[in-house]
Amino acid sequence: MSPERPGREELGRALEEMVGKENVLTEEVDLLPYSADHFLRGLQHYFPRFRFLPDAVVTPSSTAQVSRILRFASLHRIPVIPRGAGTSLAGQLIPVEGGIVMDLKKMNRIEARVEDRMVVAGPGATYAELNRELERRGYFFPPEPGSAMACTIGGMVSTNASGSGAVKYGATRNYVLSLEVVLAGGEVVRLGRRVTKSASGYSLKDLFVGSEGTLGVITEVTLRVEPYPPLRRTTLAVFPSLEDAFRSAMEILGRGITPASLELLDELCLLALNMSGFSLPEGKGALMLRSDGRYEEAVEREMGEMEEVCRGRGAQLVGVEDEGLGRRLWEAREKISASLTKLLPSPETPRLVFQSSVDVGLPLSRMLEYVSKVKALMEEKGIMGVCFGHVGDGNVHIGSTFVPESPEQVERARSFQEEAIKLALSLGGTLTAEHGVGLWKAPYLEEEHGPVLELMRSLKRLLDPQGIMNPGKMALEGIPRVALMERWWEEG
Amino acid sequence: MRLEELSTKINACLSSSTACGLCRTQCPSLECWGVESRSPRGRVALCAHLLRGDLRPSPSLSERMFSCTLCGNCDSVCPVGVGASRVIEAARGRLKEEGFLPHKYRERGTHIAREHNPYLEPHRDRFSWLPAGLSLPERAPVVYFVGCTSSYREKELARRTVELLRRMGVDFTLCADEWCCGSFLLRTGQGEVDGTRVEEMARHNLEEVRKRGARTVVVSCPGCYRAWRGDYPELGVEPDFEVLHLTQFLEREGIRAGRVEEVRVTYHDPCHLGRHMGVYEEPRRILSSLPGVELVEMPRNRENSWCCGSGGGFRAGYPEASRQVARRRLEEARETGAEILVTSCPFCLRQLKETAEAFGYALRVMDLAEFLVERCG
Numbered sequence: 001m002s003p004e005r006p007g008r009e010e011l012g013r014a015l016e017e018m019v020g021k022e023n024v025l026t027e028e029v030d031l032l033p034y035s036a037d038h039f040l041r042g043l044q045h046y047f048p049r050f051r052f053l054p055d056a057v058v059t060p061s062s063t064a065q066v067s068r069i070l071r072f073a074s075l076h077r078i079p080v081i082p083r084g085a086g087t088s089l090a091g092q093l094i095p096v097e098g099g100i101v102m103d104l105k106k107m108n109r110i111e112a113r114v115e116d117r118m119v120v121a122g123p124g125a126t127y128a129e130l131n132r133e134l135e136r137r138g139y140f141f142p143p144e145p146g147s148a149m150a151c152t153i154g155g156m157v158s159t160n161a162s163g164s165g166a167v168k169y170g171a172t173r174n175y176v177l178s179l180e181v182v183l184a185g186g187e188v189v190r191l192g193r194r195v196t197k198s199a200s201g202y203s204l205k206d207l208f209v210g211s212e213g214t215l216g217v218i219t220e221v222t223l224r225v226e227p228y229p230p231l232r233r234t235t236l237a238v239f240p241s242l243e244d245a246f247r248s249a250m251e252i253l254g255r256g257i258t259p260a261s262l263e264l265l266d267e268l269c270l271l272a273l274n275m276s277g278f279s280l281p282e283g284k285g286a287l288m289l290r291s292d293g294r295y296e297e298a299v300e301r302e303m304g305e306m307e308e309v310c311r312g313r314g315a316q317l318v319g320v321e322d323e324g325l326g327r328r329l330w331e332a333r334e335k336i337s338a339s340l341t342k343l344l345p346s347p348e349t350p351r352l353v354f355q356s357s358v359d360v361g362l363p364l365s366r367m368l369e370y371v372s373k374v375k376a377l378m379e380e381k382g383i384m385g386v387c388f389g390h391v392g393d394g395n396v397h398i399g400s401t402f403v404p405e406s407p408e409q410v411e412r413a414r415s416f417q418e419e420a421i422k423l424a425l426s427l428g429g430t431l432t433a434e435h436g437v438g439l440w441k442a443p444y445l446e447e448e449h450g451p452v453l454e455l456m457r458s459l460k461r462l463l464d465p466q467g468i469m470n471p472g473k474m475a476l477e478g479i480p481r482v483a484l485m486e487r488w489w490e491e492g
Numbered sequence: 493m494r495l496e497e498l499s500t501k502i503n504a505c506l507s508s509s510t511a512c513g514l515c516r517t518q519c520p521s522l523e524c525w526g527v528e529s530r531s532p533r534g535r536v537a538l539c540a541h542l543l544r545g546d547l548r549p550s551p552s553l554s555e556r557m558f559s560c561t562l563c564g565n566c567d568s569v570c571p572v573g574v575g576a577s578r579v580i581e582a583a584r585g586r587l588k589e590e591g592f593l594p595h596k597y598r599e600r601g602t603h604i605a606r607e608h609n610p611y612l613e614p615h616r617d618r619f620s621w622l623p624a625g626l627s628l629p630e631r632a633p634v635v636y637f638v639g640c641t642s643s644y645r646e647k648e649l650a651r652r653t654v655e656l657l658r659r660m661g662v663d664f665t666l667c668a669d670e671w672c673c674g675s676f677l678l679r680t681g682q683g684e685v686d687g688t689r690v691e692e693m694a695r696h697n698l699e700e701v702r703k704r705g706a707r708t709v710v711v712s713c714p715g716c717y718r719a720w721r722g723d724y725p726e727l728g729v730e731p732d733f734e735v736l737h738l739t740q741f742l743e744r745e746g747i748r749a750g751r752v753e754e755v756r757v758t759y760h761d762p763c764h765l766g767r768h769m770g771v772y773e774e775p776r777r778i779l780s781s782l783p784g785v786e787l788v789e790m791p792r793n794r795e796n797s798w799c800c801g802s803g804g805g806f807r808a809g810y811p812e813a814s815r816q817v818a819r820r821r822l823e824e825a826r827e828t829g830a831e832i833l834v835t836s837c838p839f840c841l842r843q844l845k846e847t848a849e850a851f852g853y854a855l856r857v858m859d860l861a862e863f864l865v866e867r868c869g
Contacts, residue, residue, distance in 0.1 A: 025527060029552045032541055033534035051546070059526055086528065087513045105526045128517060149569070150513040276571075338512055338571035 005076050008055045015058050015100070018068045023106075025057040034101045037086045037093035054081065054095040061106040063180060063188055063219040070217065070468075071186030073100060079471050080184075082213040084123065084152030088159060089357065090438030092212045096472040096480050102217060104154055112225075114139050118177060118194060120222050123154025139225040142169035145434065146334045154218050159436040160210035164261040164290075164333070167392030169226065171434065173209045180220035181208055184464040194222050207459070212436055213470035215463045229292035231299045232260070234326040236318040237310035242266055242285030242375075242387075244313040246368050249287055249391045251309045253364065257302060261290035262392030263333060269388045272339035276332035281316045287391070288333060290326075337399060340386060357440065358398035358417055360424035361433030367394055370427055374398055374420050383416050395433035396424075422447065442475040495582040498575075499543055505536045505574040515566035515576055520799050521559050521806075523820070524813040529556050532566035532576035539583045554592040557583045561817065562679055562804030563763040568795045577804075584681030597680045597805055605688040608671040609640040618670060621647035626654070634664035634741075635706040637697070637720070639713035640672050641838040646859075649838050653712050653738065653861045659868065660745055664710070667700035675715035675764075678723055680805045694719070694729040701733060712738040712861060714764035714771075714837045715803075721769060737765060739775040739836050739860060749867050752784040757863075758830035759787060760821065760844065761797035762837035775836050775860055782867055790824040798824065800835075802843035818847035825855055836860045 006014065012026035025031065031053045055078070060066050073080045079099025086093055095101055107122035110130055114137045121130055127141070127148050134140050145151055145163040155161070157179070162171035178192035191205035192198065208215055239245040242264075249262055265273070265286040274280055287310060291303040307317055320326040332339070362370050371387055378385050378400070385400035398420050402413035421431050421444050431437070431444045446453050453475065460476045461467075472480040515532035516522055528534035535557060541547035557580055566576040587593060593601075600610040607615045621643065636657060642650040657664050674690035677683065683690055697720075701709055709731070711717045720735040736744070757779060765771045772794045779787045792798045801807065801817025822844060825833045833848075833855055835841055845857040858866075 025529070027552050028547065029538060029550070029556050030527060030529040032547060033528035033531075033537045036537070057527065085513050085516060086533075103527060126517070147512060149517050335512075335571035 003076055005078055011056050011078065011100070014072060015056055015069065018072065019058055019060055019065045023059045023061070023065075025059075026055070028053070030057060034083070034086075034093075034103070035095065037088045037091065052095045053098065054101040055098045057101045057103055059103045059106050063182060066102070066182045066217050066219055067186045067188055069100065069102065070182050070184060073468050074185045074466050077466050077468060079468050080217070081470050082123070082154065082158070082217045084155030084158075085126065085147070085150045087147040087151045088155065088438060089359070089435040090432065091440045092159065092436055092438035092470070092473055094439055094472070096439070099468070099471075104152070104217075107154075107219065112137055112139070114225065116194070117196065117225055118222055119225050120194075120220065121153045122220060123152060123157075123218050125153050127151050127153060127156060134225055135228055138228050140228045141175060141223055141225055143172045143175065146337070148334065153221050153223075157209055157218055157221055158212050160434070162434045164263055164288075164330070164390055166390055166395070166434070167262050168258050168260045173206065175223045175225075176205055176209050176221065177224055178222040179205045179208055179218055181216045181218055183216045184466060184469050188219075192222075196224055210436065212438060212473050214460060214473055214476055215469055227294075229260070230294060231296055232290060232292045232323060232326060233299055233303045234320040234329060235289045235303060235307055235310075236280060236320070236329070237287045237289065237307070237315035238270065238281045238283035238318070239285045239287070239310070239313060239315045240283060242371070243368065244315070245285035245287050246371065246391065248310045248313045248315065250364065250368070252289075252306050253392065255305065255309070257306060259289055259302065259306060259392060260292040261288065261330075262390070263288040264387075264389055264391035265333075265336075266387045268340065268386045269336050272336045273329070273332050275339050276335065278329065278332065280318060283316070287315075288329070290330075336386075336388065340399065357400075358396070358420045359432050359435040360396055360421060360429050362394045362396065362424055362427055362429035364394050366427040366429070367391065367396065370424060370429070371396060373423055377416060377419055377423075381412055381416050383412065385416075390433075393433070394429075418444075437474045439473060439480060442473065442479050445475040493578065493582050495539060495543060495579070495586045498539075498579050498582055501574045502536055502540050502543065502579060504572045505533070505570075505576070506540055512571065514569045514571060518565035518569055518796060518798075520561050520563060520565075520801060520817040520820075521813070524810075524816050525559070530559055532560075532580075535560065535580050535583070536574065536576050539579050542583065542586070549587055549590040549592050551592055554584075554587045554594060557587060558594055558597070558680070558805060558809055559813070560804055561763070561799045561801060561806040561814075563799035564767040565763075565796060565799065568767055581679060581681065585683060586681070588681040593681065594809065596808055597682070600808070601677055601680065601682040601685040604672045604674075604677060605685040608693075609644060610672060610676045611640060611644045613644045618643045619666065621650050622654070623651060628665045629663070630665070631703075631705040632663050632665040633706055634662055634708045634710060635701050635704050636664050636666055637673075637701075637709050637711045637716055638666060638670060639711060639716040639838065640676075641713055641715075641842065643670075646838040646842055649712070649841060649859050649862060652859070652865045656742075656861050656865050656868075657710075659865070660747075662745065665704050665706075667697065667704065669696075669700055671696050671700075673697065673713075673716040673719035674723070675719045676805070678719070679803070690723070691727045691729060694724045694727055698724075698729060698731060701731070707733050708741070709733060709735045710738055710741045711735065712836070712838065712859075714762040714769070715839065717771075718764045718768050737769075737771055737774075737836070739765075739771060739778065742860075742864070743774045743778050747778060747781070747864060747868060749782045751867050754784045754786065755832060756786045756788055756828075756830045757832045757834050758790055758825050758828045759793070760790070760800065760825070760833055760835040760840055761794060762835060762840045763797070763799050763803050765837060766797055767795060775834070778860065778864075779834060785867070788828045788830055790821075790828055792824060800840040800843045802839040807839075807843060814843065815847050815850070818843050819851060822848055822851070822853050822855065826853060830855070832856045832858055832863065834858055834860055834863050
């Protein structure tokens with residue numbers, strides 16, 4: 001029989017013995033900011049009963065410390081939630097059963113090994129820091145998520161994060177060569193070798209990519225890196241309709257071009273870009289195109305051909321010759337959700353919540369149908385929202401708004417999001433292309449995976465028999481009540 | 493500003509599509525402690541709980557709010573324009589009202605109300621640094637507003653500034669009864685101390701300038717500059733004369749350099765002058781115009797310049813952490829290969845100079861006024 005789960009004070013003392021007093025937090029003021037992530041914070045603000053306080057926060061600085069903590073937690077069946085920068089968008093970090101939040105910020109070592117075309121990093125190293133180190137040496141780690149400035153490498157691996165460059169460069173999974181992982185019982189294992197190719201045995205590292213902290217704690221990551229393309233060109237094409245933008249994107253891909261980025265924006269997104277200080281033409285839809293490479297002629301020709309396609313569908317083109325301006329435009333693109341938050345609330349609806357939560361992936365051939373149906377659904381339900389995404393790899397983001405004081409609006413937003421996800425599944429898509437499952441998409445996992453979800457649960461039980469690793473996520477132990485949005489209003 | 497007035501901003505930060513954490517990327521206190529409750533986003537979340545009433549004011553909460561330099565770097569990267577530093581400042585005010593102002597700040601606040609400086613020094617010694625025999629007129633077109641830090645802690649800087657103005661032939665004087673500008677009080681949530689309000693201090697200083705008949709006030713301290721140009725008008729005290737930071741005044745009046753030896757310098761942007769008030773280019777233009785001076789930039793400059801670790805009462809409350817922040821800046825300066833780090837703030841000067849000496853950095857730290865006196869000698 002396992003020893004009883006210790007109380008907060010006792011837990012704090014035990015952790016202090018393991019990692020030192022300065023690395024353990026147990027006061028309410030320190031625990032509260034860890035009670036939510038990017039996903040829940042705003043909702044928690046309106047539904048205050050959803051306060052998921054951890055019992056303690058610990059900030060280890062070595063694999064040995066992580067191992068000691070997990071051994072203890074496993075023995076006492078205390079939940080452990082590994083955490084990076086807290087930028088996750090699906091509720092991956094919420095301590096629904098309390099326990100220990102493990103903030104890995106201090107494990108932020110970066111060792112560039114460009115002679116091997118790889119980099120070794122601690123889970124707490126940020127994507128931005130890592131790429132600063134690499135770019136100085138002429139290399140980069142490409143899968144740039146929207147949270148690139150803040151997110152950590154551990155978080156990226158745990159959610160298989162990606163972003164606007166995935167159409168050409170792929171997602172985080174494509175770069176993970178090897179992981180050091182501490183399993184739930186405290187055992188330290190290395191998964192995969194530090195080589196660029198291996199055909200040796202099961203690729204267990206891939207099991208941990210996208211596992212959202214439910215199987216163990218990633219304590220070191222070895223990533224493949226790419227030479228940094230010295231030439232980058234950006235063009236924004238503004239179209240008379242969203243359909244024209246979409247069809248141009250499909251034609252670009254159909255011609256065999258693989259751009260560095262191919263982003264779809266709707267009318268409201270264009271407005272958000274203009275709010276960030278740009279003066280872009282007005283239109284109903286737009287594509288942001290990026291071409292990169294080593295050779296000017298190749299980059300120019302690729303961009304020229306893409307521009308020709310767009311012009312053929314009546315696009316106004318805004319070429320961005322200056323790389324600094326191009327970078328600012330891409331930064332503004334990554335901040336669209338935040339800009340919309342600034343744009344949408346009005347004096348009449350000061351508490352309008354904007355939730356950019358739908359993140360489905362679709363076969364390219366079904367995307368136009370999907371976007372059209374979602375737009376119609378928005379209209380039918382009277383939802384104000386946006387549609388944008390990484391059209392080059394079939395990833396669509398839908399953001400919607402609601403006034404949290406209105407139970408009717410909360411329910412309308414919830415049912416809209418649910419229908420948008422189910423529609424993607426019915427078209428052969430996946431419920432999440434890059435944000436992950438976490439809490440809020442857990443109710444839909446079975447619909448996507450069917451009996452395979454049970455296989456996932458078996459793997460979870462095998463690797464984490466006490467069920468301590470990030471409980472409540474990915475529907476591995478059923479669906480937590482907090483994930484059922486229809487109950488938020490009455491319980492909040 | 494009261495915390496309640498910022499609730500829309502707080503909501504915007506915490507709405508589920510933001511709370512993005514960009515502010516975490518440039519935060520000195522997060523760098524020191526590495527935990528969410530000492531990051532801008534964490535502090536804004538705590539303020540939301542405080543406003544909602546499910547978190548009670550406490551010494552611990554107060555401590556988390558005061559362990560911030562108020563450098564404003566979080567504000568400059570925020571895509572929603574939350575202004576976390578304003579939120580934190582307002583939270584300090586609320587905590588003061590609730591009786592949770594840390595003793596160190598209360599003590600200094602009380603001293604300001606009584607002796608018009610936060611350094612626990614007598615008011616009568618304010619101008620003890622003035623060179624003997626120097627006579628300044630009763631009235632003049634320009635007033636040099638010295639500020640508390642130069643008056644009591646960086647006296648050499650005050651002397652050099654006076655020397656520089658005299659060499660330039662500026663017809664200037666001082667306010668005989670200059671009081672603290674009130675910046676320290678406003679930044680630490682003390683809009684009112686022992687019955688004295690910062691507005692009254694502002695009015696007193698305004699009257700002092702008027703008595704001298706000045707059309708221009710020159711301040712060398714960015715804290716004072718923000719008070720005069722930003723805070724006083726917000727408090728309803730509008731100067732009817734121009735207020736310039738020394739760097740702006742020097743650029744306008746023109747500097748003639750004498751020495752031409754080659755030297756490589758880097759410039760550190762004081763938070764209160766740069767991010768808070770938008771003065772970035774004037775000091776750079778002055779430095780670049782000097783013969784023999786090569787100005788090299790640190791990787792983080794202007795809007796995302798790294799704080800020296802001195803602001804917002806941070807140095808007073810957290811001396812060790814503040815040095816850690818300063819060392820980070822000195823490392824950046826060293827990597828540029830500069831021989832001299834120039835700044836234009838007595839707080840930054842003191843903080844960076846002392847840290848450089850304590851940790852053996854082979855880097856001279858100088859205020860622009862000192863540098864110019866040396867170069868123009």
